[in-house]
Structures are given as structure tokens and as C-alpha cells.
Amino acid sequence: MDSEQGLPLPQRYWAIAVVALGITLAVLDGAIANVALPTIARNLLASPADSIWIVNAYQLTITISLLPLASLGDRIGYRRVYMAGLAVFTVSSLACAMSGSLLTLTLARIVQGFGAAGIMSVNTAIVRMIYPQKHLGRGISINATVVAISSVIGPTVASGVLSVATWPWLFAINVPIGRVALAIGTKALPRMDGHRRPYDYISALMNALFFGLAIVAVDGLGHGEHRPYVIGEFIVTAVIGYFFVRRQLRQSAPLLPVDLLRIPVFALSIGASVCSFCAQMLAFVSLPFLLQNGFGMSQVETGFLMTPWPLVIVFVAPLAGVLADRYPAGLLGGIGLAVLTVGLALLATTGPHPDAFDIGWRMAVCGLGFGLFQSPNNRQIISSAPRHRSGGASGMLGTARLTGQTLGAAIVALIFGVEPQHGPLIALGVGAGFAATAALVSLLRLTGKRSVETV
Template structure:
């Protein structure tokens, strides 16, 4: 395979189909479980608080294993990690469907999270190998669109399945799709060379402890957990993080790609991503409370009125992907994030009795801004790294997204604790501030210079 020309047609189409199917499964399963939690809790005789682990176990497993699996992809090839993740995700989906207890379901969800991490850690690296460099923005835009569509249809899919079947079918439907994607992927996905350096298992363990404890601590702080425990967790994060970073500085290809963060445009793109996803999560978590508790709307109305945001992304992301092949990601991202910030300000300043149109057009503005930013930013992250470090860049992309989302969710809880009545408005205002900061960071890329891609 010519590293510059990507895969030949029609293999390119089959390969991107496999990537799209895998990403769809991984993103959907993060969304559908939220809707099904009450049903699962009742069926398994579990408390609502305990049932939360069905969601948390999946997200935590993904977060702690993204970078280790991305590093493994650099070593053994992205195709092996991706199809391995697909296989693990498919088998564990069947285990989820057959689970008869909350403990069994949670254990299966942990394994499923590791499978999803295998898919998500190297999917963008594979897109870089599938598409020629001059069309990379289009390939990344397909990924972005798939994520947006999967996110918006997740609750709808879950509600539709639960209307005609029991909750185990939410996981059982993954099995035939996963098997089909695995079979096609074995033949269509590109084979990429790796390296023979020994795998750094110590760094992988330190990574899991660092990110796992950081997420638990931030989540506990936002939800008012016992303060001494939170302080102890944060202290452990600082200590582990110090030795983790010191170890990475001595490695030629570190698991935590500190060497890539020395590339100014890469570091700025990661910073832009963290701030933007923090802004998005501040909005997504707080908006249902604003629409239902403040404006008295139903769950159905809330879902309908929030749809313009991801729906606009579906249309804007392909266009921004094409633009990303021609114009600077710093400029496109700066414009998009400025629009997002204005949209969030508009939502935060809604009147006392807004009608559906007042809310819908503001949601659409937010979707326009986020869609314009995301594809160019993802393209910049993956193309700023040398080709043989595409796995590390792909892993950092996913880690930045999860870090921003975790921080955003914790900040929403903090806003609600500070101002319970005006918590949603405060969270939206804070989200607008994060989007504005992200816009500034994005524009700084215009003066940081561009790194020439190396083979």
C-alpha cells in the first residue's frame, strides 16, 4: 500500500464501512445504556445508584485503555488492534445479553469497554491509512458524521428496541453487526507496519491508575463525594502522574505521547479539543434540566428540541471536512468555536417563555459551530504526527474528547451545587466561556507553524 495514496477503490469503501460500523457500535452502546438503566435496574432487582455502574464501568474501561491500545497499535499494526477490539466487543455484547445479575452485566460491560477502546483508539489512525493525504479531511469527516449520528439516534434506538423487546436485545443486536464488520475488516482494512520495541506494560498500568483515579476524583468532586477521599485520590493522581510523565520522557516512543505534545500545532489542537468537548458536555447535561425543570417541557419535547444540534453536525461535518483539505484548521476551528460560544450565550439568555423556534434555532447555531470545528481539528491532530505515530495521535484524540466530557459533566454538577435554581443557565454560560477559550487556542495555530507530514 502506498502510504500517500491510501487504499485503492473499491477496497477503500469497504474499509471505511468497517470503521464506520465499529465506531457506530462503540458510540451507540455508550448512549443506549443510559436510557435502559431504569428498566435494567428493575429487572435485575438493583438500586438506581448501583445500576449506574452499567454505564460507568463501560466509560471507565474505555478511558483507561485508550492510550495503551493506541500504543499497541503503533507496535503491532492498527488493523490487528481494531479487529481484536471488534471481536472482544462482539463476544462481550453476547455476554451482556445473557447476564442474569448486575454483577455479571457490569463485568461484561467492562470487557465490552475494552473492546470499544480497541475500536476507538486506532480508528482515526486507520482513516489516515485508508484515504490519500489530499482527501484525509473527507475521511475524518465521515468519522465525525458517524459519531454525531450515533449519538443522536442512541436514545431513539434504545426506546424503539425496548418498545418491542426486553433489554438484553439492546446488546444482542450488536452481535450480527459485529460479526459482519469483523469478517469484512479481516479482508479490507489496511495492513500497517509496526515496530519491534518491547511493550511498556509498566507505563500501561500507570496510565490506567492515573486516568482512572483522575476521573473518579473529578466525578466525586462534582457530585459532592466525601472530601477526604477526593483529596486522597487527587494526591495519588499527582504522585502517579509525576512518575508517569518522568517515565515517558525516557522512552523513544512513549505510551503517553509527550513527544507529540512538543509539536506546537498538535498540542494546541489537543487543547482546543479538550475545551470544546467540555463546552459541549456542559450544554448537553444541563439543557434537559433547563427545558424540563425551568420551561416545563416533556422528555419527548426535550429530545425533539435538542435534535437540531447533532442534526446540523451531520450536514456540516462533511462540508467542513472538504474545507479542511484546503484551509487552515486553526481558522476553521476558531470560526466554528466562536459560533458555538455565541449559540451557548443565546441559549443561556432565553426569555422566560420561549417557543420551540426560539430554542431550535439556537441549538442549530451550536451545531453549526461545533460541526465546523470538529472535522478540521481532528484532521489536524492526526496529520500533525509522523505516520508511524498515528496510533498515539489517534489515542490522544479520543483521550482529549473523554477528558473534556468528564470535566464538563463534573462542572455541571458543581454549577448545580452552587446555584440550584439557575444551575443550567450558569452551566451554559460556563460552556460559552470554554468555547471562547477554545476559539482563541484554535486561532493560535495560525502562528504556530505547520508540521510537514513524514513517512
């Protein structure tokens, strides 16, 4: 396969369909379990506090394994990592559905997290192989749209399934979809050999310890855990991080892609991504509290009023992908993030008695801004890396998203702990600040080289 020309039609359409199915399953499963937690806890005779591990085990496993699996993809081929991840995810979904205790369900979710990480770590790298360089923005926009929609509609999907079936079906439904994706992927996904180098298991372990402890420390800070413990966790995280980075600096193709972070446009794109997803999570976590506790909306009304955000992304992201093939990502991203800043500021300054239209059009503004930013930014991240380091770039893209979302959720918890009455409005204001910062970072890319697509 000529990696510069992408796949021929119609194989290209089948391949992108497999990527879309896989990322939908991986991202959606991170959101649907939240809604079902009370039901699962009652059914398994578990306490609400213990049941949180059904969610945390999945998210933590993905975060600590994204970069190691992306690095493995650079070495043995992205297709192998993706298909293995999809197979593990499908089998572990069946194990989740058959679980009869909290322990077995949590263990199955850990395995499922590794499968999801295999999918998410290299999915953007595979998109780079599917599409020719001149149409890469279109492929990235499809991927970004699927991720954005899957992140938001999880509660709606979970509510729909639970209204007609028991909680195991939340996981069992993944099995036939995963089998279809595996069958198509076997024939449609591009075959590319990796670069056979010894795998750095020590770096993989250090990566897991660093990101795992960092998330635990940030979460503990947000939830007001005993301060000496939190400080100790941050200190240990910093020590591990120091030696981890030192080890990566001595390698030509490091697991933590510090080599890519030396490319200014790549580093700025990652920074903009972290800040933007932090802003998005600040909004998504705080808005239900504002709508229900502040404005007296029901759960159904809340879900309906939050729909304009992802709905607008569905229409804007493909357009942004086409524009990304013609105009600088720094400009498109800067404009999009400025619009997102305005949208969040408008939500934060909504009057005390808004109607559905007042909230809906503000949500649409946020969706317009985020949709205009994400596809060009993701294209910039993947195309600014040398082609043989596409796996590392893809892994960093997913890591930036998860880091921003984790940081955003922790900040919301911290704000709510300090100011519970006005917490949602403050969180939206802070989110607007992060979006404005991301806009400035995005515009800084205009001063440098756009990409190294030909490297």
C-alpha cells in the same frame, strides 16, 4: 500498500464503512445504557445507585485503556488492534444480553469497554491509511460525523428499542452488526506492519491508575463527596502522574505521547478538543433539565428540540472536511468555535417562555459551530503527528474527547449542587466560556507550522 496514496476504490469505501460501523457501536453503547438503567435495575433487582456501574464500568475501562491500546497499535499494527477490539466487543455484547445479574452484566460491560477501546484507540489512524493525504479531511469528517451523531442519538435509539423489545436487545443487536463488520474488515481494512518494540507494561499500569483515579476524583468533586477523600485522590493522582510523565520523557515512542505534545500545533489542537467537548457536555447534560424543568417540555419534546444540533453536524461536517484539505484548521476551528460560543450564549439567554423555533434555531447554531470545528481539528491532530506515530495521535484524540466530556459532566454536577434553581443556565454560560477559550486556542495555531504531514 502505499500508505501515502491510501486504498484504491472501491476498497476504500468498504474500509471506511467498517470503521464507521465499529465506532458507531462503541460510541452508541456508551449512551444507550443510560436510558435503560431504571429498567435494568428493576429486572436485575439492583438499587439505582448500584446500577450506575453498568455505565461507569464501560466508560472507565475505555478511558484507562485507550492510550495503551493505541501504543500497541503502533507496535503490532492498527488493523490487528481494531479487529481484535471489534471481535471482543461483539462477543461481550452477547454476554451482556445474556447476563442474569448485576455482577455478570457489569463484568461483561468491562470486557465490552476493552473492546470499544480497541476500536476507538486506532480508528482515526486507520482512516489515515485508508485515504490519500490530499483527501484526508474527507475521511476524518466521516469519522467525526459518526462520533458526533452516535454521541447524541443514543437516548433516541434506546427508547426506540425499549418500546418494542426488552433491555437485553440493546446489547444483542450489536452481535449481527459486529459480525458483518468483522467479515468486511477482514478483506477491506489496510494491512500495515507495526514497529516491533518491547511493550511497556509498567507505563500501561501507571496510565490506568492515573486516568482512573483522576476520573474518580473529578466525579467525586462534582457530586460533593467527602472533601478529605477527594483531596487525597487528587494528591495520589498527581504523584502517579508525576512519575508517569517522567517515565514517558525517557522513551522515544512513549505510551503517553509526550513526544507529540512537544509539537505546538498538536498540543494546541488537543487543548482545543478538550475545551470544546467540555463545552458540548456542559450543554448536553444541562439542556434536558432546562427544557423539562425550566420550560415544561416533555421527554419526547426535549429529544425533538435537541435534534437540530446533530442534524446540522451531518451536513456541515462533510463540508468542513473538504475545507480542511484547503484551509488552515486553526482558522476553520476558530470560526466554528466562535459560532458555538454564540450559540451557547443564545441558549443561556433564552427568554422564560420560548417556543420550539426559538430553541431549535439556537441548537442549529451550536451544531453549525461544532461541525465546522471538529473535522478540521481531528485532521490537524492526526496529520501533525509523524506517520509511524498515528496510533499515539489517534489515542490522544479519543482521550481528549473523553477527558473533556468527563470534566464537563463533573462541572455540571458541581454547578447544580451549588445553584440548583439556575444551574442549567449557569452551565450553558460556563460552556460558552469553554467554547470561547477553545476558539482562542484554535486561532493560536495560525502563528505556527500547520503540520508535519511529510515527517
